Amino acid sequence: GQQVMQIPQYQHVQEGEDFTTYCNSSTTLSNIQWYKQRPGGHPVFLIQLVKSGEVKKQKRLTFQFGEAKKNSSLHITATQTTDVGTYFCAGPERAKSNYQLIWGAGTKLIIKP
Amino acid sequence: NAGVTQTPKFQVLKTGQSMTLQCAQDMNHEYMSWYRQDPGMGLRLIHYSVGAGITDQGEVPNGYNVSRSTTEDFPLRLLSAAPSQTSVYFCASSYSGGAETQYFGPGTRLLVL
Numbered sequence: 707g708q709q710v711m712q713i714p715q716y717q718h719v720q721e722g723e724d725f726t727t728y729c730n731s732s733t734t735l736s737n738i739q740w741y742k743q744r745p746g747g748h749p750v751f752l753i754q755l756v757k758s759g760e761v762k763k764q765k766r767l768t769f770q771f772g773e774a775k776k777n778s779s780l781h782i783t784a785t786q787t788t789d790v791g792t793y794f795c796a797g798p799e800r801a802k803s804n805y806q807l808i809w810g811a812g813t814k815l816i817i818k819p
Numbered sequence: 820n821a822g823v824t825q826t827p828k829f830q831v832l833k834t835g836q837s838m839t840l841q842c843a844q845d846m847n848h849e850y851m852s853w854y855r856q857d858p859g860m861g862l863r864l865i866h867y868s869v870g871a872g873i874t875d876q877g878e879v880p881n882g883y884n885v886s887r888s889t890t891e892d893f894p895l896r897l898l899s900a901a902p903s904q905t906s907v908y909f910c911a912s913s914y915s916g917g918a919e920t921q922y923f924g925p926g927t928r929l930l931v932l
Binding site: 712715736737739741747748749750751754794796798804805806807809810811812 | 926
């Protein structure tokens with residue numbers, strides 16, 4: 707079945723440095739979603755990308771969807787302590803008679819003290 | 820709106836015990852699901868429901884049962900707890916399908932001794 711690979715598993719940065727996480731699917735995706743999970747919290751939806759080559763921005767966060775719709779990235783400029791958490795990508799896969807989200811394993815953003 | 824609520828927040832069980840994790844949503848969402856989250860493994864779908872009276876298995880259903888008697892509630896039952904079921908359990912809902920934006924509850928942290 708479809709797989710969604712996400713790298714890196716962890717990224718340690720100094721506050722103010724940039725952060726990037728990459729998501730790769732084994733198949734073409736109709737869309738890709740990004741979620742953020744704060745430590746001890748639950749995943750919270752950030753954004754959905756639908757179009758080939760799409761780029762969306764939310765303040766310091768930039769999301770890209772690849773031309774082939776098989777990869778995506780999330781880039782955070784000038785990280786802040788409020789950015790700490792785990793970022794997940796997820797893409798839909800048809801399973802039985804329904805579509806389900808297949809999740810990447812997440813990238814944990816850690817700010818060095 | 821309370822969104823998606825889960826009880827309990829924490830639970831410790833002994834091997835072989837059974838219990839029910841509660842999940843409720845007040846957004847009139849048709850689709851509800853249960854995930855488990857283990858370190859480094861992202862979110863894995865246990866069971867899901869596309870509406871009252873309809874449930875189906877996800878990726879890791881063994882050892883769990885669900886029912887959906889109302890639109891609002893989707894309890895998850897552990898039949899005979901095992902240490903391998905130690906995890907964080909999230910309930911999620913969406914308007915109508917598994918590939919849409921998912922709204923997560925706060926989670927239940929379960930430890931099986």
